Amino acid sequence: MTRWPLHPPPGEGEALTSWLNRLAEVYGLSVDDLLRHNLAAPGADLPNQQTLDLDPPPWLLPALAERTGTPLDRLRRMTIAGWVPWLLDSLDPEPVPGAAFDTYVRQDSVLLTATERPGRQVPGWRAWLPTDPKRGPLRRACPTCQGTAADGTFGFTLVSQLPLTLSCPQHSCRLEAAFGGLGAFVAWEKPDTRPRPAPAPVVAMDARTHQGLRTGAVPLPRRPVHAGVWLRLLRTLIDELSTPLSALGTGSRRTMKLIWEIAGQPPRAGITGPWRPYEALPWPAQQMLLEAAATALHLIETGEATAHGTLAPLLTPAPRRHVPAGTPPPPRGRDYWQEARDAIEQAVALARHDPAAAHQLLSTLTALTGSETAFHRVRDDLIALGVPAHHLPRTLAEAEGKPNLERPPHVCHFLNKHP
Structure with missing residues (x-):
């Protein structure tokens, strides 16, 4: 293969499908034609378009690296598979049904004690990914980024397609729903879409998520933690926020009501039917749970809410400890x-x-x-x-x-x- 004469570089955090769409536009091709005639080996089966951002076929990324000169490790980070085991433990089938959920969500706790959390069986679960394979990725974007980008340079980020953040890391405004094709922006779902500032707790929570994905570490009040620890803490907190109030003790019930009240949302995001994992909920409910998680983090860090979980100490500053003056050193012997x-x-x-x-x-x-x-x-x-x-x-x-x-x-x- 030879290097393409034109190959705009991928944007910061851009999804693979978004970049492929921009590359195809440069040459007046569709993404399928770009894959079939310029990247795939003769006779190779083209991948399902919905799996490109998840786990592309093994031949695709090396071919792209050769055609564009983009480092292979950067191309991997444009896919979900490139964030294993930070974002999720594995894309492989579970060795034991339900093991993935128990390990990721129930191994630790944040707000609640272990006895207050009912057991869950969620076989075939993968963190942050829709449980229904027919559901496509979220299409959300920042109106400010979209409105100020030069022609052919705007693209969807990988994280904006997951129910993981609510705001733009550059402009601190809400990500808004959009129509899009294969990685391509088409139009806003609401024609009058304008930039809306996100609440401060949401901006703070999302800033940690973006920093973790960018640097691998997240600063917390007690100490920095690995990005994988932060993502599991956040997902555990979301699961706790969906716990029915009737299953909680008096103190935890009071704390849970306070969180939802300050977040301005109904408890459990208004869910009244049987419990479903976060990944199976519609986006409006996921959005409410993310806002409640940001509120909970803020209240715990400011001391307005008390958390009892194993990870809760990470969210509060280390207590000031009195350090005694100590005993004076023994007198030196006479010389x-x-x-x-x-x-x-x-x-x-x-x-x-x-x-x-x-x-x-x-x-x-x-x-x-x-x-x-x-x-x-x-x-x-x-x-x-x-x-x-x-x-x-x-x-x-x-x-x-x-x-x-x-x-x-x-x-x-x-x-x-x-x-």
Whole structure:
């Protein structure tokens, strides 16, 4: 294969189908023709268009990378399969029916305790993806992004096609419903669609989701967490918000009513029939649950609502802990050698100016000396340290204040000490 001469790069977070549609428009082709004549091997079956954003055939992404020069890992992130195991654990069939739901949603808790959550059996479930295979992806977009984009550059993002966020990360306005073909914007569902600011709790919640998908980490009040932890926390919270009030204790029931009241929505998003997983609900109910989740997160973080789940501590700042002043370090042991050195230095300094001090110093240092040679060695050392020679006795006998007899000084000294 050769590089295409024209290949506009994919946008930030753009879905694969959206980019394929823009590539096909450059050459005046349909997406099917682009796949059949420029990317697929001869005789290869073309993929179902609804599976392109989910898990494209193995030959498609390497062919696109060769034709456009776009790195393969970036192309993978334009599909749901490229976000396994962050967004969902796996696209493969469950090893045990219901295991996927239990692992993703019920392994931890946020608002409620484990005893307040009724058991659920949801076989064949996959996080954030419609349970009905006939349901196509959501078509939502930001009016500001769509209105300001140059011709041929606007596309649907992958995350906007999932019931995961409500607002645009750039303009903080609500994503609005649109008509679209295969990744192509056609028109707004409401002709008078205008940008509408999203509530602050919704913007804050969505900002964390977008940052997690962009960087792999989400900052929370207690500490940063992996994007996979954040997405599971959010999905767990949504499941708790759909719990019937009759199944809750008094405190949790009061908290749940407060959340729905501040969110401006009816409890359980107005659902009165049998429980269904979030992925099986219509978009209006999903939207209400997302708004309630954003409200719950805000109330927990501000301390206006108390959460009892295993993940709840992540949403509150770490408590301030009193740190005692501690015990003072033990006193240092006396350094007798240093004290002796300091005393000698002071004595030498005094001897430099005081003859009597010099005489006393030399006498002290030679008190146990019976050798004139040793005496003079000490005397010479003091002179070398700056003590004037005329301050010092000239002999051992003179230092001891004894008469100098006609015998060697050391002998006199010996006899005086040992009569």
